[in-house]
Amino acid sequence: MHGSPHTVGDVMTRNPVAVGRDAPFRDVVTLMDRWKVSALPVLEGGGRVIGVVSEADLLSREGFRDRDPDRFAARELPAGLARAGGATAGELMNAPAVTVHADATVAEAARAMARRGVKRLPVVDGAGVLRGIVSRADLLKVFLRADEELTEEVRREVVDRLFPLSADHIRVEVTEGVVTLTGWIDSPEPAPVAERLARAVEGVVDVRCRLCPVAVHDDPH
Structure with missing residues (x-):
């Protein structure tokens, strides 16, 4: 992966499993089990994403096995339960x-x-065609960046930019994603800025800022 900011394209799963609108309930279950996923994009017309069907949607369907709601009753149910009588991906999906x-x-x-309370997002192009899928686990991959990579980026993007004249006097150490900045700086004002910028580097878990201003004494002469 490259420097910040990282994009969805850096971490997404390409060529994900998906189903068509008319895929039967059992086929959806079979695919989820085979590929060990908990949700599938639903496609139509050249691979355009029109919805997502999840394990929760399938379980809602099973909950009505003995009492499928008729069309009139379904209108009175919350949106999720109103789809519970569906038998295909298109009828069960969230759209x-x-x-x-x-x-x-x-x-x-x-x-x-x-914001939307979902665990994964289909990745689409400008025409809405499926190109990948990104999950919460994928987004956490940025925290697997090597300490050496983080050290290099913090020095380049934070230390060298904020302290171009005194960068050689500042030490950057990263251990398990925790950044420690140590050294002397001309004034205390940039220290909080350095801490904030270091914390914004993707993959940084925490920052310990130990930058101290050089004591300035009046010339006795």
Whole structure:
């Protein structure tokens, strides 16, 4: 992976498993079991994503095995339960699908998941055609970046930019994703900025800022 910000395209799963609108209930279950996934994009017309069917949707269907709601009763049910009588992916899916583009940042995808309460997002192109899928686990991959890679990026993007004249006097150490900045700086003002910028580097778990201003004494002469 390259420097920040990382994009969905860096971490997504390409060529994901998907189903068509008319895929029967049992086929959906079989695919989920075979590929060990908990949700599948639903496609139509050249691979366009029109929805997502999840394990929760399938379990809702099973909950009505002995009492399938008729059309009138379904109107009185919450949106999720109203689909419970469905027998195909198109009837069971959540639609429209919450999607993301490959060039969206990891942070943008994480916010979309949190805001919409979903665990994965189909990745689509400008025409809405499926190009991949990104999960919560994929977004956490940025925290697997090597300490050496993080050290290099913090030095380049934070230390060298904020302290071009005194960068050689500042030490950057990263252990298990935790950044420690140590050294002397001309004034205390940039220290909080350095801490904030280091914390914004993707993959950084925490920052310990130990930058101290050089004591300035009046010239006795």
